[in-house]
Structure formats: structure tokens, C-alpha cells
Amino acid sequence: MSGHKHNEPESDIALRVKAMEQLLTEKGIVETNAIDLVADYFENKVGPRNGARVVARAWCDADYKARLLADASPAIAELGYSGLQGEDMVVLENTPQVHNVIVCTLCSCYPWPVLGLPPTWYKSPPYRARIVREPRAVLAEFGLEVADDVEVRVWDSSAEIRYMVLPMAPEESAGKSEEELVDLVSRDGMIGVAAH
Amino acid sequence: MGELTAERLAQIIEAGHSHRREGDGSEPRFDEGQTVRTINHHPSGHTRLPRYAMGRTGTVVRNQGIFAFAHTNARGEGECPQYCYAVRFKGSELWGNAAHEQDAVILDLWESYLETP
Amino acid sequence: MDGIHDIGGMHGFGPVEREENEPVFHADWERRAFGVEFFTGSRIGTNGDQSRHAIERLPADVYLTASYYEKWMLALQTLLEETGTLSRAEIEARMAELANEETDHG
Incomplete structure (x- = not known):
């Protein structure tokens, strides 16, 4: 599932998403828990x-x-x-x-x-x-x-x-x-x- | 905002967010079965009339009802709700001789994109 | 707009390439990207049509080479800048910090 292995640098886009999530979390716009829940819903509840x-x-x-x-x-x-x-x-x-x-x-x-x-x-x-x-x-x-x-x-x-x-x-x-x-x-x- | 739970999230997703709107009572301009032509516009902003279907003649096959107009909504100009129609175009009208004679493409097009030929 | 996204009927894209048993998300960052996109629009006051148009406004070469969720994130970055929520410079500064942490702890 997770493409990132240790000792390999993360891709530009993976870093960008991580940076955006952190900054938006700090501003109270998104929450880590909510992101997990929505990804889980679309992976497991619909298809x-x-x-x-x-x-x-x-x-x-x-x-x-x-x-x-x-x-x-x-x-x-x-x-x-x-x-x-x-x-x-x-x-x-x-x-x-x-x-x-x-x-x-x-x-x-x-x-x-x-x-x-x-x-x-x-x-x-x-x-x-x-x-x-x-x-x-x-x-x-x-x-x-x-x-x-x-x-x-x-x-x-x-x-x-x-x-x-x-x-x-x-x-x-x-x-x-x-x-x-x-x-x-x-x-x-x-x-x-x-x-x- | 409270902590989001899986149950609450599922409710939000499953309730959806329809773009269907009540009309102002005005009648649809076009009827099912009517021949219509798409406008030939090339706006610099958002449009839901693809280039391949601009300025083409087709037949209304279904009145889908009244929906918020993505064209104005994308510009921050409001929803401007209007009728949207499924319009059938023969393949030959879009692609000329290259099309199979039994092929057709149907697009959902808001009233602002359609005129009487 | 007559953009690269409006590709119905264009020649030159080659065969449709399919992936057997494709997962919903291909990497953890795609899951995160989906979730970030899912919640952010309504919180910064942009609508779905503005999100679509932000994707359409990506440079044509980026549109054709970036992956699907990469396009979502680059377009979201545009909207974050335009609404004054976050600047590209802030995002890229945080990326540099994260890359340094990785190097330190890798």
C-alpha cells in the first residue's frame, strides 16, 4: 500500500502532499483522522x-x-x-x-x-x-x-x-x-x- | 468542529450534495425530440460544452431537469440554475465520414449552450 | 477554455492501458491527497466547479505528465494561493524542512 520505503527519498509529490496536509492541519482546515476515515470509506465501503x-x-x-x-x-x-x-x-x-x-x-x-x-x-x-x-x-x-x-x-x-x-x-x-x-x-x- | 466519526462521515457522503435545483417556474425552451444546435463559443474560462460538440446539430432525447450551471458557478458568478438536456449527436455529425453510421454520442447540455437551428 | 483537458476526439494518445486488480489508491500519498482534497474546498469557500477549472488551468505539459492525484494537488495549491490560504512558497518551504528531516533521520 504505502509506496515509501525507508532510506529512499520521498517523491516530490509525496512530500508536497505531506507538507500541504501539515500546513492545512495547523490552520484547522483538515484533520488527520478525517483524512484516514474518508480514504477508508472509498477503499472499503463503496465499489x-x-x-x-x-x-x-x-x-x-x-x-x-x-x-x-x-x-x-x-x-x-x-x-x-x-x-x-x-x-x-x-x-x-x-x-x-x-x-x-x-x-x-x-x-x-x-x-x-x-x-x-x-x-x-x-x-x-x-x-x-x-x-x-x-x-x-x-x-x-x-x-x-x-x-x-x-x-x-x-x-x-x-x-x-x-x-x-x-x-x-x-x-x-x-x-x-x-x-x-x-x-x-x-x-x-x-x-x-x-x-x- | 467535533471529532468526525466513521458513521458521521458515511452519513455525509451518503446524503450527497445534489446540484438539482427548483426552477423559477419557467418552461423548458426545448422539448424531447426537438432538433437543437450547440453554440460555437470558445470562452477562456470553464465550459461544459466540449470543443468536439461546439456548433453541432443534435436531438434532445431527455430533459434532465434544472441544475446549477457549472459554467457560471466556476466563475464565482452564482448557480444560475437552468434546464439541462441529454442531446444525441450522430457520430457523422461530430466526426464526418470516419464515424460508424450506427454510432452516437449523447452529452448533457445546459440550456445556455443550445439554440434553435 | 480550449485547454488540454478538453481531449474528446483527439488523436495521438495511443492504446488504453489497463492495470489488473488495480488498487483504489496506489500509494499512501494518494490516500492523503484524496482526503485533503475532499475536505479543503468547502473549508476555503471554493466549489467543485472551481476545483475542476483549477485542474483545467494547469499548464498543458503538466496536465499530460502529472498523475491524476498529482493534478488534484497542484490545482488545490492554485486555489489555496488564490484564496490567500497558503502560498506556494510556504508549501515548498515545508517540503524542504520535511526533506531535511528525512535526511537527518534516514
């Missing part, structure tokens, strides 16, 4: 497992799916997930005719309550630059071939809505319980760069 539970519920329960697609934030809150960067959610349903994928070309907007903090590639220039322009080529690099007659919709999160993709249930989902289905849902499926 793609939350979104996977939402998807599994939607796959099992048609009424839930209808609520989720009509007004996502309250439906997601039914499972206990809500909050910062997910206040105003829209869930996008993949169908045999339409494949959805999300991006934030200007920065790094991402639905924290259901997916946690975004992976580095999602925030990186190659993904942000390319997914809007050549989505099929990028999806193919992720191992997802989209048929020519399927519409690819790329949702650029340029304002306050946060998006999540509802993937199609895969064939192997037949006969599985909701709890078992959770394991079939990946973070990448809910971003839209994987089938499910």
Missing part, C-alpha cells in the same frame, strides 16, 4: 459490488428494473446506495439493438455510490479522447466486438447526471439466484466496456 447488486436485482425483478430505468437514484437507494457523485443517476439499458458506454471527456465524472472511485484508465487521456470518436475500436481492445447493426451510444457525462450501464443478462445467468448473479456482473460491464 463495483454495489452496482453489481443493483444489476442482479434488475435481472431478477422486472418491477425493480422498471423503477430503476424510470428514476434510478431512488431505486438504487432501495438497496442502500446513495450519495456523492450519484445524487442524480440515470441507468442505461443495453438491448440487442443498443450498446451503451460511459465516459467523462472533460474530467473524470463517475458514479461513486455504485462503482466506487474510477480506475486510472477511465480517467486517462487515451480513453477519454478515443471512446467518443472510435468507440468500436476501443471496445474491441477491451475484448468486446459490437455487431455492425447494433447502435453504440456513448454517454459523455458533461453535466451533473451520473450514468451506469445495465448490461444484458448473459446466457449463463439462467436458473441462478440473485446472489449468484452478482458474481457475473463486472465493473467494466457497468461502464459499458464489457458485455456484462
Whole structure:
């Protein structure tokens, strides 16, 4: 976890963060304990497992799916997930005719309550630059071939809505319980760069 | 400020901080299904209209409701809440012949960024 | 602004590089940076849109070469200066002190 080993000088940025934290603590603007708590929350309390539970519920329960697609934030809150960067959610349903994928070309907007903090590639220039322009080529690099007659919709999160993709249930989902289905849902499926 | 606990922090995070706002009763300028064009502005400050979508024609697919306007908020000029719309642009409108005919990009755009073509 | 952050559709960035089983934070300083950023904005009276714009205002070469949380911290430094909370000189003086302590105790 901690990249710094003894007897190695700390990097410029590590020193800068330490200096900023110390100075801001001295001014009463931040507290060491609070910083630990917030980092712990985002490391341990949220992540793609939350979104996977939402998807599994939607796959099992048609009424839930209808609520989720009509007004996502309250439906997601039914499972206990809500909050910062997910206040105003829209869930996008993949169908045999339409494949959805999300991006934030200007920065790094991402639905924290259901997916946690975004992976580095999602925030990186190659993904942000390319997914809007050549989505099929990028999806193919992720191992997802989209048929020519399927519409690819790329949702650029340029304002306050946060998006999540509802993937199609895969064939192997037949006969599985909701709890078992959770394991079939990946973070990448809910971003839209994987089938499910 | 009292000592922050994990429970209190979780409450704060999970309550969130929505940018959705009450309107002043004014009607939305655009309807779902309507053709709109984005303005072609190149401001020196913050904008949520990416360069690749400036001056382009698309279709309103969803009225997302009224939200604080990041454009003015970033300038310290207040929230100026206004309707925000999901607008669908065909890939060919953005990227010309290079785009696959079945591709589209949808952006959420505040009313100030849109005009009637 | 027509800045380097506005990269949708640009050519030349190469393939999307992914990391298997990526941790939420890659180093302890990233955890600290996240927490510092999380609390500071509201305490110094800046909003999230101003934080975003501070990242957009980083020099283009810095934007493309700094890591994600490094950009957050450099942008926060801008806001700390502009709000009169902390100067870059104060931060860099503290960095020098910390580096000296390390050398003394290393």
C-alpha cells in the first residue's frame, strides 16, 4: 500500500502532499483522522459490488428494473446506495439493438455510490479522447466486438447526471439466484466496456 | 468542529450534495425530440460544452431537469440554475465520414449552450 | 477554455492501458491527497466547479505528465494561493524542512 520505503527519498509529490496536509492541519482546515476515515470509506465501503447488486436485482425483478430505468437514484437507494457523485443517476439499458458506454471527456465524472472511485484508465487521456470518436475500436481492445447493426451510444457525462450501464443478462445467468448473479456482473460491464 | 466519526462521515457522503435545483417556474425552451444546435463559443474560462460538440446539430432525447450551471458557478458568478438536456449527436455529425453510421454520442447540455437551428 | 483537458476526439494518445486488480489508491500519498482534497474546498469557500477549472488551468505539459492525484494537488495549491490560504512558497518551504528531516533521520 504505502509506496515509501525507508532510506529512499520521498517523491516530490509525496512530500508536497505531506507538507500541504501539515500546513492545512495547523490552520484547522483538515484533520488527520478525517483524512484516514474518508480514504477508508472509498477503499472499503463503496465499489463495483454495489452496482453489481443493483444489476442482479434488475435481472431478477422486472418491477425493480422498471423503477430503476424510470428514476434510478431512488431505486438504487432501495438497496442502500446513495450519495456523492450519484445524487442524480440515470441507468442505461443495453438491448440487442443498443450498446451503451460511459465516459467523462472533460474530467473524470463517475458514479461513486455504485462503482466506487474510477480506475486510472477511465480517467486517462487515451480513453477519454478515443471512446467518443472510435468507440468500436476501443471496445474491441477491451475484448468486446459490437455487431455492425447494433447502435453504440456513448454517454459523455458533461453535466451533473451520473450514468451506469445495465448490461444484458448473459446466457449463463439462467436458473441462478440473485446472489449468484452478482458474481457475473463486472465493473467494466457497468461502464459499458464489457458485455456484462 | 467535533471529532468526525466513521458513521458521521458515511452519513455525509451518503446524503450527497445534489446540484438539482427548483426552477423559477419557467418552461423548458426545448422539448424531447426537438432538433437543437450547440453554440460555437470558445470562452477562456470553464465550459461544459466540449470543443468536439461546439456548433453541432443534435436531438434532445431527455430533459434532465434544472441544475446549477457549472459554467457560471466556476466563475464565482452564482448557480444560475437552468434546464439541462441529454442531446444525441450522430457520430457523422461530430466526426464526418470516419464515424460508424450506427454510432452516437449523447452529452448533457445546459440550456445556455443550445439554440434553435 | 480550449485547454488540454478538453481531449474528446483527439488523436495521438495511443492504446488504453489497463492495470489488473488495480488498487483504489496506489500509494499512501494518494490516500492523503484524496482526503485533503475532499475536505479543503468547502473549508476555503471554493466549489467543485472551481476545483475542476483549477485542474483545467494547469499548464498543458503538466496536465499530460502529472498523475491524476498529482493534478488534484497542484490545482488545490492554485486555489489555496488564490484564496490567500497558503502560498506556494510556504508549501515548498515545508517540503524542504520535511526533506531535511528525512535526511537527518534516514
